[in-house]
Amino acid sequence: MAYTLPPLPYAFDALEPAIDAKTMEIHHDKHHAAYVNNLNKALEGTDLGSKSVEDLIKNLDAVPEKIRTAVRNNGGGHANHSLFWTLLCPVSQKCEPAGELLTAINSQLGGLDKLKADMNAAGAGRFGSGWAWVSLDKSGKLFIESTPNQDSPLMAGNKPILGIDVWEHAYYLKYQNRRPEYLEAIWSVINWKKVGEVYTQALKG
Numbered sequence: 621m622a623y624t625l626p627p628l629p630y631a632f633d634a635l636e637p638a639i640d641a642k643t644m645e646i647h648h649d650k651h652h653a654a655y656v657n658n659l660n661k662a663l664e665g666t667d668l669g670s671k672s673v674e675d676l677i678k679n680l681d682a683v684p685e686k687i688r689t690a691v692r693n694n695g696g697g698h699a700n701h702s703l704f705w706t707l708l709c710p711v712s713q714k715c716e717p718a719g720e721l722l723t724a725i726n727s728q729l730g731g732l733d734k735l736k737a738d739m740n741a742a743g744a745g746r747f748g749s750g751w752a753w754v755s756l757d758k759s760g761k762l763f764i765e766s767t768p769n770q771d772s773p774l775m776a777g778n779k780p781i782l783g784i785d786v787w788e789h790a791y792y793l794k795y796q797n798r799r800p801e802y803l804e805a806i807w808s809v810i811n812w813k814k815v816g817e818v819y820t821q822a823l824k825g
């Protein structure tokens with residue numbers, strides 16, 4: 621198998637009460653696993669599985685047309701979730717923003733409160749399923765965007781720095797139709813240390 625499901629880097633209940641254990645279990649073990657399985661299935665008989673999933677979805681034009689939609693959806697789903705798990709911080713730990721990232725948030729996104737408000741608006745405003753992102757554009761500047769379905773900022777040549785899953789499967793068991801409440805709560809478990817590492821890495825490469 622070309623791609624494999626990465627283990628969740630903390631226990632299912634590590635993000636409670638913001639995100640409940642059952643949601644984490646189904647989200648990781650069922651939803652993310654399905655993206656990985658369906659991606660591998662789509663790529664059977666091709667040599668595309670030797671690329672990193674990020675390289676794969678960065679260049680969808682290189683994917684045969686008949687499997688391109690499957691690779692977009694499932695490759696995007698695999699890449700997005702693999703990043704997402706690492707961007708969440710168990711409540712037992714401290715993951716405050718600092719350094720280069722905090723400086724950039726203050727100078728480019730109007731500060732942390734503005735970032736949160738703009739991300740919440742992007743997530744709440746996404747009709748149907750998708751993601752809210754803090755992304756890095758080609759000139760090295762941060763911006764906030766939303767993508768539909770499992771589309772990644774990588775597909776448009778940008779880099780994902782912080783992603784928040786706004787699919788119903790990410791919150792429905794606990795929050796039902798109250799997506800804005802989920803979006804408010806998730807800020808208590810964002811791993812800003814990791815977001816900072818992703819930012820520094822993205823600036824370099």
Ligand code: MN3
Pocket residue numbers: 647651701785787789790
């Ligand atoms: Mn999801």
